[in-house]
Amino acid sequence: MKRIAVIPGDGIGIDVTREAVKVIETITQVTGTRVELVHFDYGAEKYLREGISLPEGMLETFRREYDAIFLGALGDPRVPDMKHAADILFGLRFGLDLFANVRPIKLLHPKLTPLKNCTEKDLNFTVVRENTEDMYVGIGGFFKKNTDDEVAIQESINTRKGVERVIEFAFKLAEAEGATTLTMSDKSNALRYGHDLWQRVFEIVGKRYPHIKQNHWYIDALSMQMVKKPSQFKVVVTSNVFGDIVTDLGAQLQGGLGLAASANINPNGVCMFEPVHGSAPKYAGKNVANPFGAILTVQLMLEHLGYKTEGRLIENAVRHCIVEDQTTQDLGGPLSTVEAGNAVCHAIRAQA
Ligand code: NAD
Ligand code: IPM
Ligand code: MN
Numbered sequence: 459m460k461r462i463a464v465i466p467g468d469g470i471g472i473d474v475t476r477e478a479v480k481v482i483e484t485i486t487q488v489t490g491t492r493v494e495l496v497h498f499d500y501g502a503e504k505y506l507r508e509g510i511s512l513p514e515g516m517l518e519t520f521r522r523e524y525d526a527i528f529l530g531a532l533g534d535p536r537v538p539d540m541k542h543a544a545d546i547l548f549g550l551r552f553g554l555d556l557f558a559n560v561r562p563i564k565l566l567h568p569k570l571t572p573l574k575n576c577t578e579k580d581l582n583f584t585v586v587r588e589n590t591e592d593m594y595v596g597i598g599g600f601f602k603k604n605t606d607d608e609v610a611i612q613e614s615i616n617t618r619k620g621v622e623r624v625i626e627f628a629f630k631l632a633e634a635e636g637a638t639t640l641t642m643s644d645k646s647n648a649l650r651y652g653h654d655l656w657q658r659v660f661e662i663v664g665k666r667y668p669h670i671k672q673n674h675w676y677i678d679a680l681s682m683q684m685v686k687k688p689s690q691f692k693v694v695v696t697s698n699v700f701g702d703i704v705t706d707l708g709a710q711l712q713g714g715l716g717l718a719a720s721a722n723i724n725p726n727g728v729c730m731f732e733p734v735h736g737s738a739p740k741y742a743g744k745n746v747a748n749p750f751g752a753i754l755t756v757q758l759m760l761e762h763l764g765y766k767t768e769g770r771l772i773e774n775a776v777r778h779c780i781v782e783d784q785t786t787q788d789l790g791g792p793l794s795t796v797e798a799g800n801a802v803c804h805a806i807r808a809q810a
Contacts, residue, residue: 461496474752525763556722559701640667754776
């Protein structure tokens, strides 16, 4: 029995999480896998009502009592500084030390990609985004705020240990997936300190993996190559900010943000799973958001928990829905969020 914390969050996070939960329930009915879901109402609404974002002590509770956390999305126009989102999202990523953000870029059907002559085998790689350092650490400040002389400082931190563990993680992932190449991407031609460290660590760790070809692109060139020849990539490792940007690019290559899944991993602890997209406030509660990114995130989560067959059932079901145009409008289909979730559940049952 696995215990999963479910945090729908804000906006379409709530809409897509409802469908993701339906898929988990269908999987448990079809396969007999036992999973307990515990819901938490953390998000903008609770924050505005009670001033609570992520309650004191919850990290410890998640660590001790849960096997995984599923998060919808955070972000609400009523909280313009994103304070609650930072507390919850970064609270989990940093607080649980989820240092590897694993974001597959996988084409499920050629009709979904804007790339010409690109098939499933040409676009199938994983970005490992460093998830606990870089400009995200929140070190900085203002000087002479709101004057003409204002200075704003936002530091980027790269530690030897932090860079080493995420690069090592990416090598291990490449090994586990049978990939023959690992690509590291940085901006070491301009960022002569932080990314010089990335260069040196990549070389050192790489010596432990002589059977994996080591490839490098500067991040600007990587973005170009992702469009020009994505088939060269199997696993890509990069820093936090760059990883954020290229995974939105990758999401669009695979059919849109509504399809992209992600896993926030610490190999030794409880992990958190979330679609790559945000709360898309203009679509919130309108029953139009694509739930497939959230549903494919469930696949990642179940596979991480050791339920490989269950994960495969989900991916096959989503593929089937795409082939049949049983999709939401962003993918060209006629369905609402709820109908698209139902279609996946139906396709799961049909395989059983
Ligand atoms: P967003 O991902 O919410 O939406 C951008 C656009 O992508 C949408 O307008 C829509 O056209 C499309 N889109 C995204 N998800 C979709 C889906 N499931 N189905 C159909 N279309 C989809 O990004 P944004 O507009 O930049 O951000 C909105 C809010 O979400 C902000 O507050 C932002 O900070 C936050 N955000 C949160 C997360 C997270 O919680 N992990 C991630 C990204 C952004
Ligand atoms: C993501 C999001 C977040 C990030 C935002 C909401 C802070 O864009 O998960 O990709 O930058 O990590
Ligand atoms: Mn992002």
